[in-house]
Structures are given as C-alpha cells and as structure tokens.
Amino acid sequence: MSNAEITERLEEAIELMELLDVNSFKINAYRKLIQSIEADSRQIQSLSSEEISASFSKGMSLVLQSLVEQGTFAELSEMEKEIPFGVRTMLRINGIGPKKIRTLWKDAGIESLPKLKEACIASQVSQLKGFGEKIQQGILDGIAFLETVHGRLLMHKADKLADKLESDWEKSGISGGIRTGDFAMHSETFSGLDFLFPLEKRNQMKDWFGENPSFKLIEENSGPFHLRFWNETEEFNVCLHFAGKEDFEKTRFMLETEKGHWVKASQAGIPLYSEWKKTGNNADLYSNLGWPAVPAELRNGTFEWSPEFPEKVKNLINYKDLKGCLHNHSTWSDGKNSIRQMADWCINQGWDYFGIADHSQTARYANGLNEDRVFSQWAEIDALNTEFGQNFRILKGIESDILGDGSLDYTDDILSQFDYVVASVHSIMKMDIRTATSRIIKAVENPFTSILGHCSGRILLKRSGYPLDYEKVIDACTANHVAIELNAHPSRLDMDWQNLARAIDKGAIIAINPDAHEDAGMAYMQHGVWMARKAGAPKELVLNAFNRQGLIQFLQLKNKSIA
C-alpha cells in the first residue's frame, strides 16, 4: 500500500468518524497523521515496525501497521459496516455537515441522495428538529448541483486515475493506447477518461475490463468503435475508442475538437470538414487550409477562426515564458513547506523570483498572520534575499481577506509596506450579484490592491461561487492597475477562461498563480497556462512573463515602497 493509498484510507476514516460524531480532537489527530505522512519522504510500507513506532505515536503506529499489512484497520472496518455508502455521499452537499446528515440518517431513516431528494420535495425534511425551509431548499439546490457534476473529474484527479490505469495495463502487457479527449483539450473538468486504441486491441481491452470488478460495461454507450465503462467505487467514466490504422489520426482529431470549432469554421466559409475527411491527419490539415496549426486546447470555437488568429497564436503564453509566481503559502500560514523550500523549487525551474502571499489575520483557521508575525516574516525574507543576491528575489506579498464590506484586513500603513497585495474572498460567499460585484470592486479600488485573487470563489465540482458582473469587475481592474488572477489550482481555475477572454480583449493584466500550499503545488502553473491559452492570453499581458524589472514597475503603480 503506497503512501497515497494510506492517506486515502485515512481520509475515508475521518469522514466516517465525523458522521459518527467522534471527538473532534481525535479526528484532528488523524488529520495530523495524514500531514506527517505527506511530509515524509519515505514509503511507509518499506519501513520496519520498529521504524514506524519510532516515527509515529503509539496509537497511530498500530493503525499504520494494520493498513500496510491488511489495507484497513479495526476501527475503520467497524465504521464501514455501520454506515451505508449512500449516507456518506450526503457529505458532498454544500451547507449541511456531518451533524445534520446524522439526524437525517438516524432520525429520518434517509440513507441515499435520491431518498433525501424525495423527502425534501415532500417537505418532510423541514419538519425535522434543527432544519427549516431554507435548509431544505439548500439541500435541494445542493443535490441539483451534484447531479450536474456527477461523474465529472478535476483535471489533476483524471491524470492520477489515468496513471494508475496505464500502469495496470502495462503490467498486463497492454500497450498502444493514447490519452485523448479532455486530456488533449485540457478541459476545465473531464467527463471521463478517454483513450484511443488500435482497433485490433478491442477484444483484449474488453477482456481486461471484464476481469476487473470495479468497472461495469455500459452497453448502451458501447459499440464496435467504443467501449464505455463506469467505475462504481470511484464514480468515473472510462471511454475506450478504437480506430484502424488508416483512420487513427483522423479519429483522434475528432475526439480532440469541440463542436464550436467545426461550427465557427463552417460559418467563416472554411472547408474544415471536407478537408478533414480528405486529409485524414491533422499534421497537414491546417496547412492545406492555409491556417496555422490549432492546438487541441484552442479548438473550441472561441477565437481560432478570427482574422487576428494567425498573429495571436504566435504570441500566446507558453510555460517556458514564466519567470515566477505570486500567490503561494508557506508554513507561516497553512502551507507545508518553508519559504526557502518553496523558493528552491522556483530556482530549480530557472525562475527569477518567488512571491509569498500567506493568509492574512482574519483567516484564523489558516493560521493567518497578524502584524507582528508579518514583521517577523519580512525579516526572514530579507535574510534570504541577502543570501540569494541579485540572481533571485523573494517578494513580500500577502493574501489579504476581502471583508464583507469590501475592505481589506490590515491598516493602510501595513498594506503599503508589502511588495504586493492579493485581495481574495474567503468568507460570506452567499451574495447576490449586486452586493458581490460592489464588494469586489471596492477591494479592487483599494489603493494597495495589486492582484484580485480567485474572483468568483468557485470550487469546481463542489460549489459554483457567487455571481459577478464581469464587465464591471474587469473594467475596475484595468482602471486601477490591478492584475486579474488566473488561479491555476485545478479545483479553482478562477477567473474562468471564458470571462478571462473578455478581460484580455480589454487589455487586462493576468497573473497566473498556483495558490500552492506546498512546493510541488507550484507545478499547477502548467494548468493555469493551458487555461490562459484557451482565453487567448498573449505573453505581453501575463504578469508572470514580465521580467523582474517589468513586474516591479507594474507593482509600483499601487503605492508600494518596493524597490
């Protein structure tokens, strides 16, 4: 059992303990265990029992040993027997937590999402103690949202699942498949895992899945050139596509192109479809049409058939253009790595600077920094910068909470001393479009705000975020020299690329930020670059592609003493 599998089992255990109302400090102990496993460079399964006992507390050592040997531990198996799977799925509903779910389960006998939905529609839930009309409606809204995201995957999760499948296939001697569909198009979220195989592999693949009990064949979505499977335990689709040698590239192009790309081409009088049928491979397709090649992530009908496209595609941001990133967390707040470790990761990328923007004082839950701790952090950064010399620079930022009224949570005096300020919303997320927009605009108009962080507050597949009047927010950002963050974390990707395209048309400056809580989290910059490309971001508008001097000049526009 790998460390990742161990922490996954521990997370399951935590979920179940919350439902059973186990002492929260005990649950916390399990959370801390997960953190220490993640921070440990060793594989637990390769340690002797003595080494495990020496590294973890007594109780947790027993849990880990049992996990390594049996894949579970006594308390977890007990809880799994006690709690129906359907009850656990209720935890995904926003706005209700373990206590309320426990009431629904124990007092009302509701054990699945469909049953819960029925009970809400019949107004039975609002009659329960501690529930009312609003909570009942919130549950219905939550279930409706879950229905729209059912079976969808975040891009980094899809990658992990695909890695696992491919390694299992390799062990079974299966080769020749390639990732396609959402993988190639770098879709915001995935409808499933798409693979394309040579046609002669069809029977072999069908047999492999037939022997794997966690996958169920979906007959109605399968045919001679497709096999679709549903993984019931982890709730995701796998779609295998098959094509003969002649059609392989042609099929691949079809799978990696959204409808909008075809429609826009046809509207512009470009014979894409007939050329695709004739050419059969995408290497020659665009040159035959007299267009520059369109990479899969851009084939979605947004801007690729415009007269400006040939010029625009040449200037699009690429990963290699990046020179640093500005929204990251360290052990000073809720990150896993020290400032130095984070900076070292950036140096290894060949980057020019690293910006730290830990949580501000309102974010107590995330160990946000009060004024005194801000000063201590600056002292640490000054010392590191002296050591690094001119070759590399750590910038002093902060992710300052946008309070309910749109103000930031430090005095102007403190705000002015940061090199830059990322202003973000973390609380009071239930707002109508007017209130939310004016709150955000007030934060953008703050003379010390440099970057507007994850502007919608959405968490992909989990919550939709508050509504915003994007025209007004974008205009406020350009008027106030505030860069718009493209939060590159795969569960945020916020501002979304469609609205970002509008911002780019207005000349807004984009800051691609990983919101990293550990050094490896900065690798999500790649996901941000894909989204920026979808939005048509040229490198001239991406703050992270500015050289250090250019970056500092931009930040100096906002009343900063940075030099």
Added chain:
DNA sequence: GCCGTTTTCGGCCCGACTGTTTTCAGTCG
C-alpha cells in the same frame, strides 16, 4: 488520539455567519 502536568486526566480550538431557535448548534474557510 496526543500531550504534559508539581501526570494518569483535562485540555486541546477559531471566529463569523446562518438558520434555527428564543440562546445556540452547525457549518465554513
């Protein structure tokens, strides 16, 4: 579950907001 104590149990932790209530439990970031 862990920790540290004039140790064998009590404290550990985080405040704002919401929707229930009619003083507070539950949820969230």
